Amino acid sequence: MYKSIDLFAGIGGIRLGFEQAFKDEIKTVFVSEWDNKAVETYKANFKCDKNIVGDITKVDEKEIPKHDILLAGFPCQAFSLAGRQKGFEDARGTLFFDVARIVKYHKPKVVFCENVKNLVNHDRGRTFRVIKNILDELGYQVFYKVLNSKDFGVPQNRERIYIVAFRSDIAPLSFDFPRSSGKQTLIKDIIEENVVSSKYYLSTTYLESLKRHKERHMAKGNGFGYEIRDNESIAGAIVCGGMGRERNLIVDKRLTDFKPVTHIKGEVNKEFIRKMTPREWARLQGFPEEFKFVVADTHLYKQFGNSVTVPVIKAIAKKIKMHLEKSQIV
Incomplete structure (x- = not known):
């Protein structure tokens, strides 16, 4: 032993x-x-x-x-x-x-x-x-x-x-x-099996602010800003800060109920753009399905980004x- x-x-x-x-x-x-x-x-x-x-x-x-x-x-x-x-x-x-x-x-x-x-x-x-x-x-x-x-x-x-x-x-x-x-695996291999909550989908207001932010940096010749990953590709490195989520957005067209479940500015976007869920981040790090989540999403993103x-x-x-x-x- x-x-x-x-x-x-x-x-x-x-x-x-x-x-x-x-x-x-x-x-x-x-x-x-x-x-x-x-x-x-x-x-x-x-x-x-x-x-x-x-x-x-x-x-x-x-x-x-x-x-x-x-x-x-x-x-x-x-x-x-x-x-x-x-x-x-x-x-x-x-x-x-x-x-x-x-x-x-x-x-x-x-x-x-x-x-x-x-x-x-x-x-x-x-x-x-x-x-x-x-x-x-x-x-x-x-x-x-x-x-x-x-x-x-x-x-x-x-x-x-x-x-x-x-x-x-x-x-x-x-x-x-x-x-x-x-x-070898792709993003499609770690996506949630069931439709995820609308809370993971970006609000129209937030999405517009991300688009403006990226446009400003592109005008300066920078590559900063949000990124939507193709399901047939792989994710960028996940990190504990907000940009870790914003640079690993995906399009998931399964959502049918666009009613917000949290307080947001604007509406749930109709482009089907969402953040990955904490469970998907856990899979990106190779954690088993039985790994238990006992804290809020905010902490989970930080924990898996740091792991x-x-x-x-x-x-x-x-x-x-x-x-x-x-x-x-x-």
Whole structure:
């Protein structure tokens, strides 16, 4: 039985991928997540023997249970192209140092991290070199690769960097990241089976404002603005902000009742343009149908936009499990 800890856990996407790969051979012994709404979703979907810890910066590493695998989807805002790119100067960036102090004390067999693609380029590569050098100094062999979610059975163009660090005494000479699951899907494959509520359809007023916004940017030569995705195509990367929804609109002509169910300006648009639902976003990230929703849509969009693509995690975790079994250290 491998023991793991789940840091910056979000709604548990990394844990879920590892559990799918390791099945009943892995047990989570510690969880840390500070966002209360994410914790609600996490608790609804995972058995938590102990309380979920909030601020990891206030946790003494000696109080964390011993573990074999450290999972850390440490916050990416500090390194993202969309952020201010202050890296370790940004308080969020320094959270990697909390990962480092835990690794230094516990020496787990494997450290697994996920982050935005731009992590490798941030500050002309300095940020990533610091992360890699810290893991090297702590006695780990570091492997990393940028993978795209669209290659792993979900219709989403989402590139992320995945970092796998093995403790030096069990480190392989090389680590082959998975290339693809061999399964390809399109937006039409994740669309709700039944007609969705009119609340997901844009109001005429809102749609007109999006059109004007896009026209202004097009006049300036910019590519900003809303985007309607063809059902025979794939979605762009979903993100936690509003633009994540507006750049992944779809046309769904099944609606027959255009009566608003929420307070909106104008009417429900007759062009059949709507946002994807939270369940559709969950499918874009490869979450199973039985994954429970217990918070409002606003929080769900944020949670899935911030989460990971589960099938990618599962594919990497399978490779990690194979090497651990070869190393004969359990």
